[in-house]
Amino acid sequence: MKINISDAQIRGAHVQLEGLSKVYSGGTVGVDAIDLAVAPGEILALLGPSGCGKTTTLRMIAGLITPSAGEILIDGTSIVSLPVHRRNLGMLFQNYALFPHMSVLDNVAFGLSMRGVAKAEIAERSREALRLVQLEALADRLPKALSGGQQQRVALARAIVYRPRLLLLDEPLGALDKKLRESMQLELRQLCAQLGLTMVLVTHDQEEALTLADRIAVMRGGRIEQVGLGREVYEHPISAFVANFIGTSNLVDARIVSRDGDVTVLETDQGQSIHSTTRHGFALGDAVTVSIRPEHVTLAPSGASASGPNSLEGLVTQAVFKGQNLAIHLRVPGGADFVCTIPVAMTGSAVPAAGQIWRMTWPADRTIVVSRA
Amino acid sequence: MNVAATPTLPRIEPAMLAQLLRGKASGVALVLPATAFLAVFFVWPVLQMIVLSVTQQRVEGVLIEGWTLDNYLRLFCNDLYFRVLLRTLRLAAASSVVAVLLAYPLAIAIARGGPGLARLVTITLVAPLLVNVVVRSYGWSAILNNAGALAYVLKATGLSASPPALLYTEWAVLIACVHVYLPFVVMPIATAIGRIDPSVEEAARVAGASRMMTFLRVTFPLSLPGLAVGASLAFSLTAAAYVMPQILGGNFSPLLGTLIEQQVLTLSDWPFGAAISTLLIIVVLAVNLVFIGLLSRRFSRWTGGAK
Incomplete structure (x- = not known):
């Protein structure tokens, strides 16, 4: 894949979670005071069975869920009180979540038009992002005319076009078949390295976590059970x-x-x-x-x-x-x-x-x- | 499925064919009662009405032989009738626009709020439909008349020393129509919004859209199919309303429904009444077709398949 996002290398965000908790109104504890740091440019996987709090953690970082307690710091600055649309993050969803009524190009352009970027620049940068995911030829199609893998690539282009420094991935490849999933994993890894993006990935698939992530945080019952390099966690599990x-x-x-x-x-x-x-x-x-x-x-x-x-x-x-x-x-x-x-x-x-x-x-x-x- | 074409296919088992026929027959049997009922009690009377509208009667009430378009000419040449037609269309349009504006917040509450909130809003919305239309209209007249509840509240709170006269104006009819037809607008819009994947809206917000922009760029366009249904229902129901304009609109602002009643019951001019009724049906149908056509062109891009 050729990278030519013109600006100087985008540096990934430094993410810190401090005592982050989510207690639901019924008293259910979703996330229980977790501490976690993600280095700039690192890919971290939150791995665990369903209900372990990994998705809640990711959604708190995105701003889609308000934490009950704790801090989320990006480069040392708290973003907890920042509304979702001001956090300048990229996010991939399991079901792609493309805008069904917009063309592929308009989907990608959405984030730029929300940022008030000039029309000519929007078109140019959107096409550049589509080129990055090798879908320039499909710019005028509607999302539903695309395969699952292509849709997730469009979602990826949509997420990186406004140059966020942190990319959140919520089981992004879960709906794809095994072959495609594996090639997308490698592609994502490469893209992250080349753009210098920090990524936080939620998955219940240990193979995906091992392939894609530098470090893995295994979650269980709202807590982080173990965090470490993939190989370390595999070879020296603590429980x-x-x-x-x-x-x-x-x-x-x-x-x-x-x-x-x-x-x-x-x-x-x-x-x-x-x-x-x-x-x-x-x-x-x-x-x-x-x-x-x-x-x-x-x-x-x-x-x-x-x-x-x-x-x-x-x-x-x-x-x-x-x-x-x-x-x-x-x-x-x-x-x-x-x-x-x-x-x-x-x-x-x-x-x-x-x-x-x-x-x-x-x-x-x-x-x-x-x-x- | 075309059963006649099946012999060209290889090896159709007789049992399969019988099953297919039985499936088709039972389908027809299920639809037949409703179709027959509508044919006898809806299609036939409407045809009769259209036929009646091109006849004429003498003053004594005897029908004259032969067909004529005089009734329709009279409708368009007489300024009074044309004004009533315009007023009806204006009120119907206003009712559907106001209802749509009020409907969106309610529809979002039903589609995106918790189950408790959704149930509460739905019950509150549908409650007016449980009250007889005459009772409901007199209720509004008690609220809207010059010495009514609304005037009292406005005076008591000092908001207005001389409250506006609402009863026997188009405003009263509009308020009552919006009140009772609102659920017909809210429900289809709520269904349409409920069908939007919440993560699509979340994706918009993460990508930098405020709640307002998310609504304008994502939720609203994706809810247009519901809006089309709701707005046409409100328009058609208001245009055809009779009791509410009669009680709340009074004699100063009659609508087509009132006009039809006068022709048929008071003046016994059935052919002219039939002509007004036919015109009402045609106009409402035309407005709906144009409106739905315009909207569906907007969203056919994603409902009708990619180019």
Whole structure:
């Protein structure tokens, strides 16, 4: 994509949320005193299940919902008392929210005409924004004559034409099919980098959060459970909730029985011993959960000698072919269910099949200790 | 669906065909009673009326053989009748314009307010329809007459030492018409606004439009289909009103409805009454068609498909 928005590089906004809360009139807490900072040019994803307060947070930043308490600062200045139309933000909606009675060009021009920009400049800048999303040829069409992907591009052009420094995205790609969603994710990422825009993205799709965002804030019950770089949150979740929301995890409830330097020894409720060498903040005797990613579990035929401290035998209940991977579901004596994925390319002659007993092993440095629930 | 064309399609099962026919037959059967009723009690009388309007009768009331357009010529040549026609159109237009202006805030409250507010506004709006038109009109006359409630309040509050005479003027008729026809304007507009995706309005506001600009550029244009229905209803109902102009307008400002009643009941000139009635129908129909035509040209761009 060629970028030629003429002015000097637009610098993204620095966004700070301080103790931001929303309590609804019925007493329901939508957002519970969250603190969050988004650096200029950063893409932050608010990730969580529905009802976790992520959309409410985004709408408070946009000004569409009035916070009950707390501050929203953009470059250090509070915008809480500023009406929506004075905040100078761009926003993408899940259903695109294009003006159905205006042409594509008029949709894009809307923000400029609201700002009293001269007619000739409006036309020029709107066409430039459409060029940016590669839809210049469709300028005279009506939104409903466009595909979903094209409509969201128009919405994007409409949102960036007046050069906001912060772009808010409310599940923007949720209605698109997988292929298109993936290409739009990359495109958005590139655009953000090139325009230097700060973006705050709301999504319930962990894959979208990982692809699109620099940092992810996992929300739950109106609070931020964990915030960090995508990889960090994926590899070092702090709770069973985060571990299971970002990617899939095998979660085993256990108790810490001893700590020796880096090595933590845990005992599961079924009496099996598990070793972990990852960092955590728990103390001896704490009831915790052990999280093991399916891709870190290796399988060996039953009876093979255990190659490390972490080893369990289980009955294969299902083997599901998923294209690149094979997902093997196992049941361990005592009732715990495990899933492990093995790359199809690496399966040799012996492929686990339902009804067989296989031995699972996983490294201690991939055994994450997280809080229960 | 054209059943006769189906044999050209391959393998139509007899059961399917029977089902199709049965579906069609039951559809006709469902529509038949209402259609028959309208044909007998609406279409036929209207045709009779139109036929009557091109006849003439002698003073004794006996119809003269043959057709004539004299009734219509009389309507247009006599200044009195033409003035009444204009007054009727003016009042109907005023009623629909005032009703539309009052309707928008109410329609927005119904479409965008909470369920409690929406219900309250709707009930308040529809309540006048539950009162008989004669009772309602005398109610207004009690409020609007020179010693009535309105005059009393204006004097008591010192707003006006000599309150304007409203009763037996077009104003009284206008107030009463707007009062009772308002729900017919509010409801279609509220439905149209309710159909607008709220996020479209939010997108406008985020893009820099104040609430007022959002209304003017987004909500209003998208509600035009509702406005077209509501405004034509108010226009047609006011133009055809009879009881309210009769009671509140008095003899000084008769409308076409009053004129028709005089011709038919007082003067027993049925052919001329029929001519006035036909003219009323034609004029109301024409105004509605032109108005809806103008509006639909504005929004056919997005209701009728992209170019």
